[in-house]
Amino acid sequence: MERVGRLDSMARQIAGAVALCGLVCAAGGAAAQQSGEQIFRRNCAVCHTVKEGQNRIGPSLFGVVGRKAGTAPNFAYSEANKKSGVVWDAANLDQYLADPRKFMPGTRMVFAGLKNPEDRKALIDWLAQQK
Numbered sequence: 001m002e003r004v005g006r007l008d009s010m011a012r013q014i015a016g017a018v019a020l021c022g023l024v025c026a027a028g029g030a031a032a033q034q035s036g037e038q039i040f041r042r043n044c045a046v047c048h049t050v051k052e053g054q055n056r057i058g059p060s061l062f063g064v065v066g067r068k069a070g071t072a073p074n075f076a077y078s079e080a081n082k083k084s085g086v087v088w089d090a091a092n093l094d095q096y097l098a099d100p101r102k103f104m105p106g107t108r109m110v111f112a113g114l115k116n117p118e119d120r121k122a123l124i125d126w127l128a129q130q131k
C-alpha cells in the first residue's frame with residue numbers, strides 16, 4: 001500500500017511538471033526575441049569577441065559602434081573594409097549585418113546576414129554597450 005501511495009504521488013508530480021511546462025514553455029515560445037548577447041554568441045562569436053584588442057578571424061568588436069571601419073589594432077583588414085570610409089553606427093550596422101557583401105562589396109567577412117530586423121536591433125543595441 002505504502003508503495004502504491006508513493007507511485008501515486010510521483011505520478012502527480014510528473015503531471016504537475018508537465019502542466020507547468022505547458023505554461024512556461026508556451027510563454028517561452030511567445031517571448032521568442034533573443035537578447036543581443038545570445039544573438040552575438042550564436043552568430044558572431046565564432047569569429048569575433050567584444051574584448052578590447054582580442055581579434056580572432058574577425059576584429060575585436062569592442063567599442064565598434066562609433067568606430068571608424070578598419071581600425072581595430074593589429075587586424076589585417078580587406079582593402080574594401082579599410083577604404084570604405086564608414087564610421088559604424090546603428091543605421092549602417094543594420095544594413096551591413098543584414099547582408100555584409102551587399103553593403104560592403106569585397107569584405108572578407110563570410111557571413112550570410114541576419115535577416116530578422118528585430119534580431120539586428122537587439123544585437124546592435126547590445127554591441128553599443130560593449131565599450
Ligand code: HEC
Nearest residue numbers: 043044047057058069070071077078081107108109110111
Ligand atoms: C566567419 C567569420 C565571421 C562571422 C561569423 C562574423 N564576422 Fe564580422 N568580420 C569577420 C571578418 C574576417 C571581418 C573583417 C572584414 C574585412 O576586413 O573585410 C569582419 C568585420 C566585421 C565588422 C567591421 C569591423 C571593423 O572594424 O570595421 C563588423 C562590425 C562585424 N564584422 C560584425 C559582425 C557581427 C555583429 C557578426 C554576427 C552577426 C559577425 N560580424 C559575424 C568575420 C566574421
